[in-house]
Amino acid sequence: MHERATTPNPSPAGAAIVLFRHDLRVADNPALHAACAAHGTVYPLYIHAPEEHGDWKEGGASRWWLHHALCALDARLRGIGGALQVYRGDTLAVLRGLLADGGVGAVYWNRRYEPTAIDADRHTMAALRALGVAVHSHNAALWREPWDIANEAGRPYRVFTPYWRKVRATLVPDAPLPVPRIRGWRPLPGSLAIDALLLRPRIDWASGLGDAWTPGEAGAAELLEIFADDALADYARARDLPARHGTSRLSPHLHFGEVSPRQVHHALADAVARSPSSRRPDLEPYLRELGWREFAHHLLYHFPDTPTENFNPAFANFRWSPPDPVHLEAWQRGRTGIPLVDAGMRELWHTGWMHNRVRMIAGSFLVKNLRQHWLHGARWFWDTLVDADLASNTLGWQWVAGCGADAAPYFRVFNPVTQAAKFDPDGQYLRRWLPELADAPTALLHQPWKDPSLLRRSGYPAPVVDLAASRDEALEAWRTRG
């Protein structure tokens, strides 16, 4: 494997700070790599500054993940000669306090793409430069910067397929950057213990998360290896079956930057090259999914109001139902009476994650059958998903609501019964998450309301709405929008 050249003899440019945010890894980390190459002393820093996320501060599941990811990062840094220094508060104020003490002449970070984070970073960058501190920002999260991709007219893409054609055409599996060595590190004053950030939940609701996930670079590497060896070959088919581990499940690791798209691409291309030519996996379907992740960041950068505003103005007067706390809570708790929706919502609550196919179906049920505004769904996912990501969450909810980019030419309403029969034909996924129905015959498992005695025996709820009638009402609301 060839590696990018590193500068062997750095100029003695004083000490540098590397600010970690959503790039919690030491391998293939451009900011860390550049700082270590150019400076004799490097301080790795994490500053907890939730106000930089505006209305989208980390939710409960994200905070749980972040706690463990920071611990894992600290251990990794100790392995290469440093340790994570942890602070809380305003980024600029914390940095100012450390500049003199540490003899710091430069600050390195990897770029963020959320609108409020961009503003915060611009502000910090300008203020540091005014103080005479060099600031270097890098790309650690994306294959392509959103501002580098434009259509023939020079405007941002609004539809996935042409966007992906453009990006895919020049995409090659570049070699990741090596793990650098930190020299000349010493503790900085005022560094907190990670525990002091109080990221972990007070009451222990997170045991299901711990059973399902290993936050950190090593956990990401393990999932990537398993995916490359086992699931990639059958990905195109198995990725739609929620009972199977047919997807990579790398989304939370990618969100927190414990692995980069470049590392994933490189590792998978390598696995493809190593497999016998007779049955060589097709990498395209999976790369395309990472392409959706890129497209989400592209859209968030170019259309920064989409986390709360419809992308498609045709939805401006759509008649959402008034917020309905009873329906909303039934959906959140997995008690709507629609098995595939409830199974997905319970998987989410228990593990902090939901299979992508089921996200679309549970989302469709909330915004179409219950006709609750997509922001109710986006907010709940934001709080409960370990992979909650403003770009991907926004794209997903706008897509399923029909008001997003790349909208279908029809008003899409998923049928959770048909979808369950198609993608969970033997009911394995439903039985896993709906134990009260585990003994029901498969035909009834998909529509338990057909047997009232089954509902009585099991305690499983009757549907909160009639699927056919609520579908027709949603279509009517769309036809007659103002």
Added chain:
DNA sequence: TTTTGAGTTGTTCGA
């Protein structure tokens, strides 16, 4: 990354 209904063809089974 869909659903539904209409239309067509094929199969089953009882009179």
Added chain:
DNA sequence: GTCGAACAACTCAAA
């Protein structure tokens, strides 16, 4: 053995 009703299985187009 034949007929036709009933239904399953499939394709297609519209939304």
